Amino acid sequence: MEKNLNIKIILLKVCLILSVIVIDLITKIIFYGKDITIFASLISFRNAHRLNTGGAWGIFSQGTIMLICFTIIFLIGIVFFDFRLKIKHKLYSISFAFIVGGAIGNLIDRIFLGGVRDFIFFEFAPNFPTFNFADSFLTIGLILMFIYVIFCYKANEKENKENKDERIDS
Numbered sequence: 001m002e003k004n005l006n007i008k009i010i011l012l013k014v015c016l017i018l019s020v021i022v023i024d025l026i027t028k029i030i031f032y033g034k035d036i037t038i039f040a041s042l043i044s045f046r047n048a049h050r051l052n053t054g055g056a057w058g059i060f061s062q063g064t065i066m067l068i069c070f071t072i073i074f075l076i077g078i079v080f081f082d083f084r085l086k087i088k089h090k091l092y093s094i095s096f097a098f099i100v101g102g103a104i105g106n107l108i109d110r111i112f113l114g115g116v117r118d119f120i121f122f123e124f125a126p127n128f129p130t131f132n133f134a135d136s137f138l139t140i141g142l143i144l145m146f147i148y149v150i151f152c153y154k155a156n157e158k159e160n161k162e163n164k165d166e167r168i169d170s
Contacts, residue, residue, distance in 0.1 A: 009088055013097045020101025024134040025108065032117040041123050048130055051115025056129055064110050071107045075100060091148045098141025105134030 031045040038044055054061035082096055109116045118130040 005088060006086070009093055012090075013082075013093050013100075016094060016097030017101040017104070020098060020134070020137045021105050021108070024102070024105030024132065024137070027133045028109070028117045028119070032119045034119075037123075044121050044123055045119045046121035046130060048118050051109070051113055052118045052130075053115040056131070056135070058129070064114055068107065068110050071103055071110070075103055075107075089148065089152055091144060091152055095141045095144035095148055098137040099145065100141075102134040102136070102138030102141060105137070106132070109134075 033047055034045060035047045036045040052058075053064045055063075055067060060067060078096070078100060087093075106116045116132065116134075118132050118135075120132060120136070121130045122128050
């Protein structure tokens with residue numbers, strides 16, 4: 001039964017990761033380079049005239065190679081820790097998949113295009129950077145991971161320890 005649960009969790013993560021990547025790439029293909037207003041004075045898809053070769057708010061501008069290396073190291077690290085920790089909580093699994101999927105979505109752009117295609121623009125916040133769906137999934141994933149760590153991690157660890165103790169006693 002434990003093995004089936006592990007397989008289901010791995011499949012959930014893989015499906016979510018692939019979904020995030022597909023959503024990100026499809027939206028970049030559809031909306032990048034077009035000017036489309038979604039809600040007047042709120043949000044639009046803005047024609048970005050160049051790829052973002054840096055990170056958010058232009059940090060590491062022209063640092064594509066460094067960001068590619070950092071992302072690969074980050075992905076290896078987070079996947080390693082995921083396998084070591086074997087956390088079975090749904091909130092953790094969703095946050096993990098959003099983070100990994102978002103990172104891979106932007107990594108694909110950096111590797112094949114030399115920068116990231118950003119196109120979502122908040123009209124009401126003109127100084128806020130233009131971003132994409134991979135950035136959105138990364139941000140949501142990090143927020144969910146933060147919520148998991150603050151509110152669920154200790155309870156989940158306690159429950160796992162109790163389940164482990166029960167199996168040993170049996």
